Every structure is written in C-alpha cells, then in structure tokens.
Amino acid sequence: MENENLDLDVKPAGNKDLWLFLIIIDIIFLCVFGYFIYKHFSGRVFDAPANAPRAEQAETVQTSELPQASEPVLVEENKPVEDNAPAAAPVEIPVTAVIEQEEKKAEEPAKVEPAPEVKQEAKKSVIIASSNGGKYRRVTFRWYGEGKKVAIVSGFTMAKPQALKKRNGYWETTLSIAPGTYKFLYVVDGQNTLDPYSQEKDGRSLLIVK
Numbered sequence: 001m002e003n004e005n006l007d008l009d010v011k012p013a014g015n016k017d018l019w020l021f022l023i024i025i026d027i028i029f030l031c032v033f034g035y036f037i038y039k040h041f042s043g044r045v046f047d048a049p050a051n052a053p054r055a056e057q058a059e060t061v062q063t064s065e066l067p068q069a070s071e072p073v074l075v076e077e078n079k080p081v082e083d084n085a086p087a088a089a090p091v092e093i094p095v096t097a098v099i100e101q102e103e104k105k106a107e108e109p110a111k112v113e114p115a116p117e118v119k120q121e122a123k124k125s126v127i128i129a130s131s132n133g134g135k136y137r138r139v140t141f142r143w144y145g146e147g148k149k150v151a152i153v154s155g156f157t158m159a160k161p162q163a164l165k166k167r168n169g170y171w172e173t174t175l176s177i178a179p180g181t182y183k184f185l186y187v188v189d190g191q192n193t194l195d196p197y198s199q200e201k202d203g204r205s206l207l208i209v210k
Helices: 002-065 097-108
Strands: 125-129 137-143 150-154 171-177 182-190 191-193 203-210
Touching: 137 182, 137 203
Parallel strands: none
Antiparallel strands: 125 137, 137 171, 150 182, 182 191, 182 203
16 A cells, blocks of 8 residues: 555656656747747848848959959060071172173073974775765775785675785775675784774774765
C-alpha cells in the first residue's frame, strides 16, 4: 500500500515538469518568431529609403570599376630605320666608259629574228575528177614519198597491184572507178604502206567516190 501511494505522489510531479518544459519551449518559440517578424517589417519600413542610395552608389561603383578603353597609340610610319652600318658610297662611272659602250652597241649588227615556219598544207594525194554523167569517175593517185617501185592495191584493182609512174617529185596513176567506198594501200618497194594524206579505217587508207 505504501508503494502505491508513492507512485501516485510521483506522477503528478512528472506531469508538472513536462508541462513546464513545454511552456518554456513555447515562450522561446514565440520570442524567436516575434523577433523575425519584427526584423522583417522593421527592415521594410525603415531600411527602404536607405537602400535606394545604396543601389545608386553600387551602380556608380560598378561603372567606375569598368576598365577604360586604352587611348590609341599613334604609330609613326615611314620612319627611317637607323642602321649603324655606314652608307655605301656612290659608284662613279667614267664618262668615257659610257661612250665606248654606246659605240660598241652601234657597231654591232642588228639581230634579225628568223621568220616563223609556215606549215605546209596537206598535199592532195587523191584527185577525183568531176563527173560528166558517166558511170565511172577518173581518180588520180599520187605518192609523195621515197621509193624505187610504187604500186597501189585495192578492190578497184581486182586485188592486183597497179603500178604508179614516176613524175617530177612524186609517183602517179589515174584509174576509172565506180562510185562507192574503198580501202586501198600503196606497195612501196614490196611493203604495204598507208597514204599519209588520206583517212584511215581498219588499218587501210579510205577512199570515197561520189
């Protein structure tokens, strides 16, 4: 019974301490909260006009702290370069030497430039006579190269070499050929040779008779 009474007496004391602690915490919280509220409103009311000049002062400070543009530096142009080396003395040419050089140039014969070479036109190695209404055309062949014996061979010669006669500087023969397209070769000293002044086709010289 005594223990139960002791417990009942202790419990009320513990509750009082708890309530007292909570009250103290509330008071501290209210004080801190009230201090912040006061600080907030007092800063707006009293510090507002004071902050305005500070802002202007900050702007002036920022503008003053900006780096100023460096002044342009004038560069002197065409300034002579100082050189410690002594200037070379002008070389004097005697007047007599100049006169002698001019006399030598006058005595030398003028150089005559060679005339440009004139390209030779292609020689007519095949001459076709105009048609007189006949079936065949008169065609003259000329070989301008070297050779001891020259002939011509083609379909219009029946595959038999037709000899050319030696003229003044070339070989020549005239044949009657029907209109058409033919291939021919010159036989020069036994060797088949193309006509250098005619068209070529399939390794042979080409002849067109119209």
